[in-house]
Amino acid sequence: MRKLISISLILLLLSCGQSENTPQTESVTTENESDGQTTKFRTLEIEGITIAYREAGNPKNPTIVLLHGYPSSSHQYRKVLDGLSDDFHLIAPDYPGFGNSDFPSSxxxxxxxxxxxxxxxxxxxxxxITSYAIMMQDYGAPIGFRIATANPERVTAIITQNGNAYEEGLGEAWKGIRDFWADRNEHTENALLPAFTMEGLKWQYTHGTRNPENVNPDTWHLDYLRMSRPNAHRINLDLWYDYQNNLKLYPKWQEYLRTHQPPVLVVWGKNDEYFPESGAAAFKKDVRNIDYNIYDTGHFALEENAEEIMEKIRAFMKKSL
Incomplete structure (x- = not known):
């Protein structure tokens, strides 16, 4: 009996002490496998820069690349990642200097x-990822349209949430930045600095909303922490100054829309001081297959209208693909 107990104990210890390299078929997962709607927080090195990104859904499903705006990050798509990962593969990178990506110096x-x-x-x-729809908001538009015009065969559809591509889509809030473009100096730079304060960042999220209490304050608090890093103001001023070069590319992006006619879903907050509804309406000039939707909210329409917008995306993507 004592011998049997010893053998059993040895077998038990061997079972518990398996090498980490021993195949564990039931628990092994890979990056390309999905566990449903769980969002993964990952990183990838691109030319020495670590890009942070969120990914959800099965890669075998149609892919939507989610391109964020200013002053935010992939965090702005948290509801989309949770709500649409059952039907789509979703990937939301943070640009260099934004979110959890590296913040290299200029x-x-x-x-x-x-x-x-x-x-x-x-x-x-x-x-x-060689076949994808692009969802673009604010800065996501100039980044997304550059990618689309360089790789038109890869883009299956465009979803624009206050992502502008037309001169008529630039609102009154650009006045100070236009002065900055005309003459970059200490005075025109200082005039823009209030935008980087806590109140200025809060305004980005709450202006034009039906009720500011609908917006999670974590949004602007996260942005404020990132904007408080050394050199963050300088780098963001550099981007604002470079934004004028986007306007020069508007004709190219419009030609892309006319020539390639990607299906376009417009989901636009009409009270946006930067990109008013006129920017949304301008897409109708060049796109035949357009699903046009306007919401009574501000710059970050997903904060107040996520459920309606996600249902529009779901229906639009299924119809388009």
């Missing part, structure tokens, strides 16, 4: 929209 990285689009395109190629 000596190490050129903060222009050309360069950020190059980085995000390289990110998609390294991920081997």
């Amino acid at each position: 000596e190490e990285y050129e903060y222009t929209f050309d360069n950020m689009a190059k980085t995000i395109n390289a990110f998609l190629e390294k991920k081997k």
Whole structure:
């Protein structure tokens, strides 16, 4: 009996002490496997810069690349990642200097929209994502349209949530930035600095909303922490100054829409001081297959109208694909 107990104990110890390399079929997962709606928080190195990104859904499903705006990050798509991962593969990168991605100095990285689009395109190629819809908001539009015009065969559809591509889509809030474009000096730079304060960032999220209490204050608090890092104001001013080069590309982006006619879903907050409804309506000039939706909210329409917008995305994508 004692011998039997000893043998059993040895077998039990061997079972518990398996090598980490022993195959565990039931628990092994890979990056390409999905566990439903759980969002994964991942990183990928692109030319020496760590790009943080959120990913959800099964990669075998149609992919939507979620491109964030200013002053935010992939955090702005948290509801979309949770709500649409049952039907779609969703991937939301943070640009260099934003969110949880690396924040290299301006000596190490050129903060222009050309360069950020190059980085995000390289990110998609390294991920081997070659067929995708683009959801763009604010800064996501100049980055997304650069990617789309360079790779039109890869883009299955465009979803624009206050992502502008037309001169008539630039609202009154651009006046101070236009002065800055005309003459960059200490005075025109200082005039823009209030936008980086806690109150200025809060305004980005709450202005034009039906009820500011609908907006999670974590949004602007996260942005304020990032905007408080050394050199953050300088780098964001550089991007604002470079934004004028986006306007020069508007004709190219409009030609892309006319020539390639990607299906376009417009989900636009009409009370946006930066990109008013006139910017949404302008897409009708060039796109035949357009699903046009306007909401009584502000710049970050997902904060108040996420459920309605997600249902629009679901129906639009299924119809388009």
